[in-house]
Amino acid sequence: MTFTTRPELRGTFGAVSSTHWLASAVGMSILEKGHTAFDAAVATGFVLQVVEPHLNGPAGEVPIIVTPAGAKAPTVISGQGPSPAKATVKYFKDLGLDIIPGTGLLPACIPGAFGAWLTLLRDYGTAELEDVLAPAIYYARTGHPLVPRIANTIASMRELFETHWPSSAEVYLPGGVAPQSGKLFRNPQIADVYQRIIDQTKSAKNREARIDAALDFWYRGPIAERIEEFCATENVWDVSGRRHKGLITAQDMADYKPLIEKPVSVTYGDYEVFKCGPWSQGPVLLQMLQILKGTDIADLDPMSPDFIHLIVETTKLAMADRDSWYGDNPDVPMKTLLSSGYADIRRALIGGTASMEIRPGSPDGRNPNVPPLRAVGTIAQPGLGGGEPTVAREHKLPNDREGEPTLTREGAQRGDTVQVSAVDKWGNMVSATPSGGWFQSSPVIPGLGFSLTTRGQMFWLEEGFNSTMTPSVRPRTTLTPSTAFRNGKPYMAFGTPGGDQQDQWQLIMFLRHVHKGMNLQEAIDAPSFHTDHLPSSFWPREISFGAVTLESRFPEAVREELAARGHKITISDAWSEGRLAAVAREMDGDTQLVKAGSNPRGVQGYAVAR
Secondary structure, three states: OOOOOOOOEEEOOOEEEEOOHHHHHHHHHHHHOOOOHHHHHHHHHHHHHHHOOOOOOOEOEEEEEEEOOOOOOOEEEEEOOOOOOOOOHHHHHHOOOOOOOOOOOOOOOOOOHHHHHHHHHHHHOOOOHHHHHHHHHHHHHHOEEOOHHHHHHHHHOHHHHHHOOHHHHHHHOHHHOOOOOOOEEOOHHHHHHHHHHHHHHOOOOOHHHHHHHHHHHHHOOHHHHHHHHHHHHOOEEOOOOOEEOOOOOHHHHHHOOOEEEOOEEEEEOOEEEEEOOOOOOOHHHHHHHHHHHOOOHHHOOOOOHHHHHHHHHHHHHHHHHHHHHOOOOOOOOHHHHOOHHHHHHHHOOOOOOOOOOOOOOOHHHOOOOOOOOEEOOOOOEOOOOOOOOEOOOOOOOOOOOOOOOOOEEOOEEOOOEOOEEEEOOOOOEEEEOOEOOOOOOOOOOOOOOOOEOOHHHHOEOOOOOOOEOOOOOOOOOOOOOEEEEEOOEEEEEEEOOOHHHHHHHHHHHHHHHHHHOOOHHHHHHOOOEEEOOOOOOOOOOEEOOOEEEEEOOOOHHHHHHHHHOOOEEEEEOOOOOOOOEEEEEEEEOOEEEEEEEEOOOOOOOEEEEO
């Protein structure tokens, strides 16, 4: 019998799965009021901004895959905001930078999450704006119990907040004291902002007009003006060891609208898997599926060294293409990258030992550009005082029993991401992966209570890439929600936090579910792994050649066999790889059966279904 920490939840009414139990419960409460999965996802997303502020915030971003009941294909709402109009390679080079800082104001992009959530609500939902904001306002004003990771992160950021980011200290060190795990934490500034939006838009003539008025308030009104003022006047310390202002203007905010796009997809047996386009890393999962089609992956034991080796080597090839070809650019050769013929060429490169190379392909005969390959530990890091830099430390994989992985450096931490998956009684389905606006990456904007996204760190300052810094385009994000159809009908919505690991963990879960008959919870619970043999999407953009991280639940013999094949093995805690959240639906005669699973890692995520 396959081990599972909790049952796969099943029902007929609906299901919500997310990375925090309060958010999932709120989503279900919206379904109980007769609203749709789209309304539930929006309410869940706004609560996640409050209860997981180290992983996402109001000024972050969110890609959303929307599947209305009976749809022939999903639709993508891109809540990934673009770079400011002033953001050019020359601007950063003139500052003496050859890599975009991962903190502060320089990497800030236009906050896309608010626009995307409200677009989903307006175009697909039924609830009022007040309905979906009320739970977030409640938890921001009355408080929510801090999970251990947030309390620990705040404590670790204390020196930076008190030394350089006093507005963050005001919110996260109330009374000069770091909040305790399990105690109630409040952010009344966020509650005030959302309440003000509700109050200012109530007089609009109908539901859609109220939502449009809220969008105007955010992107063409007081919020945009405050963001411009903060970026223009504040010199903020960042990981370069210097102070910089931001580039976002009110005009940048006014020009922003979430893009509505078609997804990209591939078929895999009875399934068709849909992802966001190459402005995300989503097509990586699709490329991996195409490569794996021509292998014996379906017959391999998911705990075996053969399975792990094949997945890792496939990942290396797809990620090399990501870093050479992906970006918010019509020049991306997406059709070829996802073709079976191209997959055949890439599959032939997989051997019996671990590759230590970065090997992008040549779609349509085009020669790839390879990004800078900086080994982990080679980039100097500044101290908090902005003095002499210190030598970068090796990546330390943290204990995810307390929460989400972060990358800790001298004076810098990055946050991660959250996940929302929902399905309702009509068969509407949504998968969304919110992120950005982490309190540990950028200072709180006084009066708003939240931080700006630093997603711009994913641009390259080297010319010639589809992801080279360019004004008013989206950074090639790591955010990558998933939706799968089975036999032509919507079946599953899933995703996970995890930066560069998101599509790795989703692939592993999907293959276990499809080939080994594991239910959603079993596929999520089973031991997992990932490779860091890729240029990190996050500052300082380093690579760990040949690195494979295994949960300690893998047997010693498996570790030894992988090491013998040349993989550089790191053993992480038994429950440390990923925070997947998934829902699914199928028909039992004329009745819908819904299913849900959520990740036990971090002791935080929960699914709700009935």
